[in-house]
Amino acid sequence: MTSSWLTLPQCSVRTKILAVFLALSLITLLVTGYVALFTIGSLAETAESGSFRQGLQAVDMATVALQQSAEQYLLQAAGDQAAIAGTLFNDTETELDLLTVQAATLQGNPPVLPVIRSFGRNTPPADPRDATVFLFSPGSTVTTDSEEFRKSAGMDDLLKGMYDADEDLVSVFLATDSGILRSYPWENTDAENYDPRTRAWFTGAKGTNGVYWSKPYVDSFGHGLVVTSSKAVATPYGTWVIGSDVRVGVITSEFLNTTLGGRGYAVLMDNSGDIISRPQLAAGDHRWDQPFPQDNVFKSSDPALVAAGKNMTEGRTGVERVQFNGVDTFVAYAPVPSQNWSVAVCLPVSEVTAPIDRTRDGITASGRETEEWIAEQSDRVMLLFSLLSFLLLLIVIVLSVALSKAITRPVDTLRQATQAIGKGDLANRVELRTGDEFEELADSFNRMAGDLRHTIDDLQRTTAEKERYASEMEIAREIQQTFLPETIPDIPGFEIAATTIPAMEIGGDLYDFIPQKDGSMGLVIGDVSGKGVSAALYMALCRTQIHTCGAGSGEPAEAIDPANRLIYDEGRSNMFITVFYAVLDPRKMMLSYVNAGHNPPLLIRGDLPVAQMLEGKGIALGVIDDTRAKTSMLPLHHGDLIVLYTDGVTEAFNERDEYYGEERMTAVITKNRSRPAREIGEALLEDIRLFAGSAPQSDDITFILIKVR
Structure with a gap:
């Protein structure tokens, strides 16, 4: 730990003592010189004209008053522009509210035939406004x-009515x-996708x-940079969203056109610090299907500008003086x-203070001659004190050398x-009898x-204990691996892959394959509550009971119910295990299963893959002594893919939690x-690793993939 109000360069203690004495001497000389120069300065000030000083004071007062007036004016202008922008938002939101009410009314009535017609994008009408x-x-x-x-065609006349009522809408x-997308007026777009x-x-x-008000984005109909206001309405067919577009340039020119005489x-900024509208904000070369980069005030290097942005996002009113683009x-x-x-x-400060600065320059120029005379007198005084300082330095050097020798002996x-x-000589001791802090320092050293x-x-003993613990945990991990199947069963017409990755040295997940007498194969995946050694021991108990009963x-169901009773009787703890147990019959192409509180497996089937979770839910094993499991049946088809997994897969998290x-x-499963x-299992593990990034693994990851050829 370093704590010092005075930091000296790295050098010997003798040099530091010499430097301190020299510094003290120089400080004394500088104070004396300052007094002399102050006296000379007083005489020079008497010679200066009173109008010179009063002029500078007047300039300072005028500067303060002018800045205060400018701040009040800018506050008023900001409030006026905020009210104008608020009117735009209120009007648009009111119009959207009316349209959503009409859209909801259409749902209970027969389809309405609109006055205006509707055309596809490649069928231009005679009049796009109709x-x-x-x-x-x-x-x-x-x-x-x-x-x-x-039914949606009944909104065409209302869309046209809102457009005609608000001339600022695109x-x-x-x-x-x-x-479905219906838009007024008719326009073509090349965005086929x-x-x-x-x-x-x-x-x-x-x-x-x-x-909902969107951030600026590039419109697909070629309107450039726009902002959209939209509102959702529930219908029997799903959600309808009604929206309207306003060009960012319209907001800037008509509702934020405060130029303050061109200066x-x-x-306009939203509640996250993103700029919605400002001068020269345009789409540029950005396409509609590319994200538009947002200007954000919190990315500024000026702390004052960031603080002003924070106040704006919190809904406050105020005036700040900031550095914006170096101005x-x-x-x-x-x-x-x-x-x-x-x-x-925004208004550059120079636009406010320019007249005052010109006046100040004129007054300053008139006092330069007096300053030159004061400089000549100061040079004479400095020459005198330089000679005196040289003599004092010689005296200080001699005293410093003698004193440093006496002080540095204990240091050596x-x-x-x-x-x-x-x-490594920890038996070495220091003997000092100086009667001062050095003696106390020697005692502390000893x-x-x-x-x-x-x-x-103590460190050596602790290190040995840690090494022993690590060795025991490695042995425990190797023993736990023996509880898992050594090989994946080969079932005609099926591909099976299984993986388990513990979050710690040992884990609480399990999977197992249990051959049946009729040629079927039992498949088990489970997740023990908790982690670490206790979860691993409980997993071993549960795996044995389930395997025996299965x-x-x-x-x-006939395997899970007795297994639950054995686990409940022998558990003697408040732990439990969620289990999905299935029996795969390759002859009947049938999967019978019981879900005891586990994550529902994922089923993907069909040429156009449809993903669904297998139904069936029961209570975890070991919670109560008597369960009544219910077996569910799933017919299998060629191309089906079933994924059994623990929550360590779906609840893996990244650096952003x-x-x-x-x-x-x-x-990922559907894609592969x-x-x-x-290879599907490898792709799933790789995607989980990419998603998690540098975040540590929080839970065991286990899954079984069953693919019907």
Whole structure:
């Protein structure tokens, strides 16, 4: 630990003592010189004109007053612009509320025939202002004859009405979960793979109880950079989302057009610090299917600008002075009413202080002649004190050398003792009788040497204990591996792969294969509550009981119920195990199974793969003494893929504490379903590792893959 109010360069103690005395002498000389120079300065100040000093004071007062006035003006401007922006949001949200009410009303009535017609994107109408365009998303099964399509046509006149009522809108549209998009006015787009269900305005509206405002993005219809307001409405066919687009340039020019005489500008920011609108914000070369980079105030290197952004995201009103793009700038901000966004009005400080700076320069120039005269007098005084300082330095050097020799003798003794300790001589002791702090330091050194010797002995014993524990845990891991099957059974017409990776040296997951008398094969996967040695021992107990009971019965329920009673009677703890036990009959192409509180296995079947979780849920083994398991039956087909897994797969997390989840597991299995079972398992493990990154494994990972050829 280093704590010192004075840090000297690395050198000998004698040199440091000499440096200290020299420093003290120089400080004395500097103080004396300062007094003399102050006296000369007073005489010079008398010679200066009173108007010079008063002029500078007036300039300073005017600067403060002008800055205060500018801040008040900017605050007023920010509040006005926030109110204008709030009006835009309120009007748009009110219009969307009316459209969603009408959309909900349409659901209980027969389809309405609109006044305007609807055309596909490749069928241009005579007048685009008298028609809507409709698109079907890739993979959508809806057609123009579908009831939902005809019901959605009843919104065409209302979309046109909202567009005509608000001249700032680029387009008004409706999108559905089934893949329908209706937009007014009619426009063509080259985005053949456009799917509105994947856009942020669609997903955001579905996850928001109200109107959702998107961040700026590039529009697929060629409108450039736009912001979308959208709102979801529930229908018998799924969710409909009604939205409207506004160009970012319109927001900037019509609602944030505060230029302050061409010297300032306004910025609109959302509650995460992203810039929604500012001058020169445009789509550029970005495509509609590329993410648009967001300007964020929290990425600034200026702490004052970041602090202002924090205040804006918290809905505060105020004025800050920040460095923006290397320019000292006033930033006044105010929250947008009814919206968790904020408006900032920016003005360079130089635009406010320029007249005062010119006046200050003129007054400063008039005093330069007086300053030159003061400089001449100061030079004479400095020459006199330099000669005096030289004489004092000679005296200090002589005294410092003598004193340093007396002080550094104990230091040399301590240094020699330290070198001996460093070479391993822990019995070395220091004998000093100076009667001062050096003697106390020597006593502390001697105690430290003794304590160090005891500490090293303790460390050696602790290291030996740790090595013994590590060796025992390695043996336990090897023993536990013997509980698992040595080989994967070869079943005609099926591929099977199995893997278990414990989170610690030993784990609580298990899998097993139990041959049946009729040629069937029992498949077991389980997860013991808890981790470590206790979970591993309990796993060994459970594996033995399940294997014994399963080998004597081809019916899963008849094996699980007695196994539960044995585990409950012999467990003698509050632990339990979740188990999925299945019997695979290759002759009947049938899988019979019992789920005792375990994760439902994943089934993927069909040429167009359909993923589903196997039904059936029971209580974990070892919780109660009497269970009534129910066997479920699953007919198997060629190409089926079944994944038995523990929660260590789906609950693996990454550095951001996000879970891997069933959806990601399903996607990886589906993508690789045509590969051999062993390679599918390897692909799943690799995807889990990529997802987790540097995050430690929190739970045992175990799975069995069964593929029907």
